[in-house]
Amino acid sequence: MFTRFFAPTIEVSAHCDLPCGVYDPAQARIEAESVKKICEKVADNDDADFRMRAMIIKEQRSELVKHHLWVLWTDYFKPPHFEQFPELHVLVNEATKLAGASGTKGSFDVATADELLGKIDRIAEIFAETKKG
Amino acid sequence: MFTRFFAPTIEVSAHCDLPCGVYDPAQARIEAESVKKICEKVADNDDADFRMRAMIIKEQRSELVKHHLWVLWTDYFKPPHFEQFPELHVLVNEATKLAGASGTKGSFDVATADELLGKIDRIAEIFAETKKG
Amino acid sequence: MFTRFFAPTIEVSAHCDLPCGVYDPAQARIEAESVKKICEKVADNDDADFRMRAMIIKEQRSELVKHHLWVLWTDYFKPPHFEQFPELHVLVNEATKLAGASGTKGSFDVATADELLGKIDRIAEIFAETKKG
Amino acid sequence: MFTRFFAPTIEVSAHCDLPCGVYDPAQARIEAESVKKICEKVADNDDADFRMRAMIIKEQRSELVKHHLWVLWTDYFKPPHFEQFPELHVLVNEATKLAGASGTKGSFDVATADELLGKIDRIAEIFAETKKG
Amino acid sequence: MFTRFFAPTIEVSAHCDLPCGVYDPAQARIEAESVKKICEKVADNDDADFRMRAMIIKEQRSELVKHHLWVLWTDYFKPPHFEQFPELHVLVNEATKLAGASGTKGSFDVATADELLGKIDRIAEIFAETKKG
Amino acid sequence: MFTRFFAPTIEVSAHCDLPCGVYDPAQARIEAESVKKICEKVADNDDADFRMRAMIIKEQRSELVKHHLWVLWTDYFKPPHFEQFPELHVLVNEATKLAGASGTKGSFDVATADELLGKIDRIAEIFAETKKG
Numbered sequence: 001m002f003t004r005f006f007a008p009t010i011e012v013s014a015h016c017d018l019p020c021g022v023y024d025p026a027q028a029r030i031e032a033e034s035v036k037k038i039c040e041k042v043a044d045n046d047d048a049d050f051r052m053r054a055m056i057i058k059e060q061r062s063e064l065v066k067h068h069l070w071v072l073w074t075d076y077f078k079p080p081h082f083e084q085f086p087e088l089h090v091l092v093n094e095a096t097k098l099a100g101a102s103g104t105k106g107s108f109d110v111a112t113a114d115e116l117l118g119k120i121d122r123i124a125e126i127f128a129e130t131k132k133g
Numbered sequence: 134m135f136t137r138f139f140a141p142t143i144e145v146s147a148h149c150d151l152p153c154g155v156y157d158p159a160q161a162r163i164e165a166e167s168v169k170k171i172c173e174k175v176a177d178n179d180d181a182d183f184r185m186r187a188m189i190i191k192e193q194r195s196e197l198v199k200h201h202l203w204v205l206w207t208d209y210f211k212p213p214h215f216e217q218f219p220e221l222h223v224l225v226n227e228a229t230k231l232a233g234a235s236g237t238k239g240s241f242d243v244a245t246a247d248e249l250l251g252k253i254d255r256i257a258e259i260f261a262e263t264k265k266g
Numbered sequence: 267m268f269t270r271f272f273a274p275t276i277e278v279s280a281h282c283d284l285p286c287g288v289y290d291p292a293q294a295r296i297e298a299e300s301v302k303k304i305c306e307k308v309a310d311n312d313d314a315d316f317r318m319r320a321m322i323i324k325e326q327r328s329e330l331v332k333h334h335l336w337v338l339w340t341d342y343f344k345p346p347h348f349e350q351f352p353e354l355h356v357l358v359n360e361a362t363k364l365a366g367a368s369g370t371k372g373s374f375d376v377a378t379a380d381e382l383l384g385k386i387d388r389i390a391e392i393f394a395e396t397k398k399g
Numbered sequence: 400m401f402t403r404f405f406a407p408t409i410e411v412s413a414h415c416d417l418p419c420g421v422y423d424p425a426q427a428r429i430e431a432e433s434v435k436k437i438c439e440k441v442a443d444n445d446d447a448d449f450r451m452r453a454m455i456i457k458e459q460r461s462e463l464v465k466h467h468l469w470v471l472w473t474d475y476f477k478p479p480h481f482e483q484f485p486e487l488h489v490l491v492n493e494a495t496k497l498a499g500a501s502g503t504k505g506s507f508d509v510a511t512a513d514e515l516l517g518k519i520d521r522i523a524e525i526f527a528e529t530k531k532g
Numbered sequence: 533m534f535t536r537f538f539a540p541t542i543e544v545s546a547h548c549d550l551p552c553g554v555y556d557p558a559q560a561r562i563e564a565e566s567v568k569k570i571c572e573k574v575a576d577n578d579d580a581d582f583r584m585r586a587m588i589i590k591e592q593r594s595e596l597v598k599h600h601l602w603v604l605w606t607d608y609f610k611p612p613h614f615e616q617f618p619e620l621h622v623l624v625n626e627a628t629k630l631a632g633a634s635g636t637k638g639s640f641d642v643a644t645a646d647e648l649l650g651k652i653d654r655i656a657e658i659f660a661e662t663k664k665g
Numbered sequence: 666m667f668t669r670f671f672a673p674t675i676e677v678s679a680h681c682d683l684p685c686g687v688y689d690p691a692q693a694r695i696e697a698e699s700v701k702k703i704c705e706k707v708a709d710n711d712d713a714d715f716r717m718r719a720m721i722i723k724e725q726r727s728e729l730v731k732h733h734l735w736v737l738w739t740d741y742f743k744p745p746h747f748e749q750f751p752e753l754h755v756l757v758n759e760a761t762k763l764a765g766a767s768g769t770k771g772s773f774d775v776a777t778a779d780e781l782l783g784k785i786d787r788i789a790e791i792f793a794e795t796k797k798g
Contacts, residue, residue, distance in 0.1 A: 019765075027160070030160060035153075041151065051581075182720065223348075230340055556691075565685075
């Protein structure tokens, strides 16, 4: 149920560059979910204008995915995290590439969007691990 | 635990104006949490430059709160929702005002940020109700 | 004649969130006029590239219409205005929807742009009424 | 009275780069009015935080003045206009400088804001002349 | 060779509106080079989706060209420069028009992009002349 | 001399996410030079308003440094580059951190700006190496 998300036991985490200390992989995930839905909707719709609008919005949403992931990589993750999770640099690099020209920006392929979501989930798991410590 | 948020049974909801159908009050809440943390950090820090940076960032984050709430009000909520929840127009209007000049933009008061968070939580509850449909 | 608009008896009204107290429905109207012209030009032009550019720009201009109307709704209009004009919440909500996916973003229909302009004119009338008081 | 501005005999003019053909010096003027009000409000208010917010917003509004004037200079005015009004290049250049570091960005001086408004009014007069032709 | 560009004898020049005093025509040129490459790639690629993406990005990059040139015109160049180089107003005006609807925004023509690059190079030469003084 | 930069033998390199193939570390460097000049100017100027404006602009310019470096890291550098230059992930991560809260955003220290410039120069060297291949 939705409201449980706002229950006090679930920390909504940090992202502004004061830094305020609030980061949350959900920001990238919400945009990536949006990208996936766009791909699905285009698959069900032959209208050329709709496809154009979908392209414009997919471009923006994919860029937001990249931005939110970059923020995590630079502003949240610290050297000890990179030591503890040696895959982290490559993982974030691949995830951001998957939201770019060779990924969701460059195609309407739902599988590509799913692959991106998979990477974001793995980043979210690592993020959750670092929060436990 | 964080990763449960990403469990398949919890729908991450919609927001782009295709519309993709993905909306999520979490977007406004994350920014508002950030605003609150900024207020708390300023209360603990006498440095004038820090206060200036905090002001700049609080201004941006508060604007994002307003934007995400406006998107919900215009793009997600439909006439039947407004009928079912007669408080909704005033609630969103007050919430966005609370993120403006007379609210978190205009002060470093933690109580104001909490009041804003309270409104966002109420909007999230209504949002969750409409999802149950 | 244009220059009369700048005559001292005509108040140019307010919009920044200091707040500076300067708001003006003309901002939304100018963007909506632009949206309408785009629709008219596309109706007269078969070039596919032109249509694409028109789509990109219509998307941006429609978003600006929404933004300017949201600013009026949150930053300019106060509780007494909403009491005096009970239609105001629904009016602004409908106007912003008309600049979205179900409105000018989603089609090149000139009639839709005209409907949006009609709503903005009604908002401008109410705005003018509140300025008299 | 405000609503006369929206009367059908008064053309609301052009600005997007389709181009839609809609341009309007009012866009620059509204932002410049906002800048002036900010300067006036700061003159009446000793609060340091208020001054900081005013600075942030004045910076943004001044940038918008520059942008709207640049758009007129590049997108609206054509070679015959520059021939007919030999002062036009220098006028727009000076106006945009007046909204920059050596103008309203760099000070809270109301007289500077008035000087900027004067230049915008002159540009608006020339604009109105070109519309008559 | 690239690294020579970063050698201490080559001044990287100025652009923020503090002003910091750092301006550089390279900013406009990099975006214009990008616009040209986009035109060339589209000429070699029949895919409709690719053309759409190219259009979206060309629109943004052309806008950046305009912005960087406007910044030079308003923030860097001073009255003595305009006296010394009487062609400067018209040159910058034409260059920004060439990055607009009647230029690179409005077509995928490589020759148009080259014409724009030519104007930027002439502006860069004048810029370099003013730096010598 | 400046104009040599525009000589045909020096490739101005790539950055948009078509991708157009044009990337250039000069974009990050220009912004970082600007940040350094801002720090120097503040050191020579006691005016509180000037410091505030400097803070606002330094925040924006530092963010641009981060953005341009992120684009290189995600869009330009490919797996073979990361293999050939094992320091690259950490180098870009450190450089972007140096343009953030713990770096140039968080202080007016000229030495910090210099440290950032040093990292950017190293990235530019690696970039130049990959172009030779």
